[in-house]
Amino acid sequence: MALEYLTPISDTAVAHAKMQDQQALGNNILLHSNQDGLPDLDQIDIAIIVVLENRNDLNAMSPLSSVDAVRTAFYELFPGNWPTRIVDLGNVLPGESVTDTYFVVQKITEFLIDQDIIPVIIGGSQDLMYPMYRSFDSIKSMINVVNVDNCFDLGNIEESITSRSYIGKMVANEPYNLFNYSNLGFQTYYNSQDEIDLLERMYFDAIRLGELDADIKLAEPILRDADLIGFDLKSVKAADLQNPNGEPNGFSSAQLCSLSRYSGLSDRLKAVGFFELFDGISLAGSKVIAQALWYFIEGYSYRSGEYPIDINRGFKKYKVPVDDQTLIFYESSKTGRWWIELPFISNLNNKLKQYTLLPCDKNDYLMAADQILPKRWLKARQKNEV
Numbered sequence: 001m002a003l004e005y006l007t008p009i010s011d012t013a014v015a016h017a018k019m020q021d022q023q024a025l026g027n028n029i030l031l032h033s034n035q036d037g038l039p040d041l042d043q044i045d046i047a048i049i050v051v052l053e054n055r056n057d058l059n060a061m062s063p064l065s066s067v068d069a070v071r072t073a074f075y076e077l078f079p080g081n082w083p084t085r086i087v088d089l090g091n092v093l094p095g096e097s098v099t100d101t102y103f104v105v106q107k108i109t110e111f112l113i114d115q116d117i118i119p120v121i122i123g124g125s126q127d128l129m130y131p132m133y134r135s136f137d138s139i140k141s142m143i144n145v146v147n148v149d150n151c152f153d154l155g156n157i158e159e160s161i162t163s164r165s166y167i168g169k170m171v172a173n174e175p176y177n178l179f180n181y182s183n184l185g186f187q188t189y190y191n192s193q194d195e196i197d198l199l200e201r202m203y204f205d206a207i208r209l210g211e212l213d214a215d216i217k218l219a220e221p222i223l224r225d226a227d228l229i230g231f232d233l234k235s236v237k238a239a240d241l242q243n244p245n246g247e248p249n250g251f252s253s254a255q256l257c258s259l260s261r262y263s264g265l266s267d268r269l270k271a272v273g274f275f276e277l278f279d280g281i282s283l284a285g286s287k288v289i290a291q292a293l294w295y296f297i298e299g300y301s302y303r304s305g306e307y308p309i310d311i312n313r314g315f316k317k318y319k320v321p322v323d324d325q326t327l328i329f330y331e332s333s334k335t336g337r338w339w340i341e342l343p344f345i346s347n348l349n350n351k352l353k354q355y356t357l358l359p360c361d362k363n364d365y366l367m368a369a370d371q372i373l374p375k376r377w378l379k380a381r382q383k384n385e386v
Contacts, residue, residue, distance in 0.1 A: 002111035005104040006049070006090045008034045013068045017075040025086075025294075026075030032090035045085045046297060047112050050123045051092040053101040057125030057163040057276070059245065063094070067123050067277050073290035082301040102131040109135035113270050118300070120293065121273035125163040126153065129230040132271050133170050133177070136227065139270075142179035143227035145170065148259055150187040150209065150235045150247060152195050163276070171202070180383075182222045184259065185209045185235050185251060203383040205376060209235075209250065216258050221359035221376070223262040224307075224337070226269055231260070233276045233289065241289075242282035253288040257295040264299020267307035272296065304335050309357055320368040327377070329365045330357065338362055340377050342384070 008014075014033045017026030030039035041047070050067050054060045071088070092108070095101040105121065109132050112119040121128060126149070136143050147153065147167065155165020157172040170178045182205035188196070199206050205222060212218055223229065238246025240253040251259070263272055274289060281289075311317070311330050318329040328341040339357040364374040 002104075002107040003038055003089065005092060005108065006032060006038070007093055008032050008037075008090045009071065009088060010066070010068055013071050013075075016072045020075055021078070023078055024075065025077050025079055028079060028086075030085075030087040032088060038089070039087050041087065041115060041117065043085055044087050044115075044117050046087075046118045046120060046300060048086070048088045048120045048122060048293070049092060049108060050090070051101070051105060051121055051128055053092070053094045053098065053105075053124040053128060054163075055094065055098050055125075056127045056161060059163075060125065060278075061245070062279055064124055064277065065279055067281075069281055069283070069286040070122065070277065070289045070293075073283070073286040074293055077290060077294050080298050080301065082297065084297055084301045086297065098127075102128075102134075106131035106135045109271055110138065113139055118269070119271050120296065121271070121275075122289075122293070123277050124275065126230055126232050126273075126275035127161055127163045127166040128275060129228070129273060130161060130166040130169055132230075132273060133228060135271070136177055137175055140227065141177065143177055144180045144182070144225050144268075145178060146182045146184065146223055146226040146229045147232070148184045148230065148235055148251075149232040150185060150250060151190050151232075152183055152186060152199060152206070153232075154195050154198065180204060180225075182206065182226070184219050184222065185212055187247075187249065203379040205379065212251070212255070216255050217361070219259055220262045220265075221338075221361050223259065224266045224268065224359040226263070226266055227271075229263045229266075229269060229272045231256070231272075231274045231292070233274060236288070241285040243278065243285060245278065253291070256288065256292050260292040261295040261299040264296040265302060265304075266299075267303050267305060304332075306332060306335065306337065309339065311357070318365060320365065322368055322371055322373060327368050327373075329360070329368070331362075331365075338365060340364060340374060342377070342380055 020026035032038050052064045054064045092104050109119050153164050154168040157168040161169050184207055186206055187209050235250050236256050237250040314333045316331045320327045330339045338360050340360045342356050342358055358380055
């Protein structure tokens, strides 16, 4: 069984959980403890797993020994009016090799997804996204991956995998399951022009930090369309996390929480990770991450069941003529969210048969009304025609 690789939460963290108010999370989630062992996963919605692996982070100053500061900050929070059932499954310790750790992360992620439980991986370097991605090999044929990061992390596919090259491995390594990759929050000066051009040639999505800083809601349609989401915590301002190795510019802690909430709201999402934690994280930084996790769970608790979409119930349909074609939009009467229909091209090997509706926002509809084709719609059509 995949969960046999997990080690219990430290006795200190468990004791801290039990010391909290009876209504706090520490007393309202299940814990994998030395005393009680692994909890029963029946009826569980979300499983938290800490992975203490960062050997493939070229910038790591030391091994990651614990993220209990984040755990205890999370246990202190009060839940919302949630029906969500949560378990903290404990830790994955580094294997004899990084490949061993990858194997464990893949098997645990695969097991939990198969049980209809969302794994929330917290901790090590972001190359752990790769085994999470590989866990979909036996679950879905093509998936969408979103990376909240100041870098694309494409790297050199000819070299060994690192925290800066795992996306390139998703693109290059068989089986080819990556349908779309999206980056949220990239900073141009941390990405080569070759990488920027490559993303364009592959019709992947990328939104700069400045655009999202002006309107964080631009991220919602992309996160709504994701199967797997990874947060690189270096994309958050160093001052907000009190991270001495962080970056001066980035998302604010409030924006991180918004992105996390949008992720939880996505009916399509199957797994999420928060990466690049570091030893000695401050109390304030721990609270930021704990609150981002809280917002993810709140988003999950408000899921509306709109994936897959049944356009015959509760949707308004809009037809917009643009040049020589007609774009078809759908607006949910329940949530106010928007989708645009992708054309089915019958004479081609159509990759989009299962993705006939693309999440968008009202602004895309308004742009189409002004005779401007939405950028994501154009990319999806171009990708379909390749």
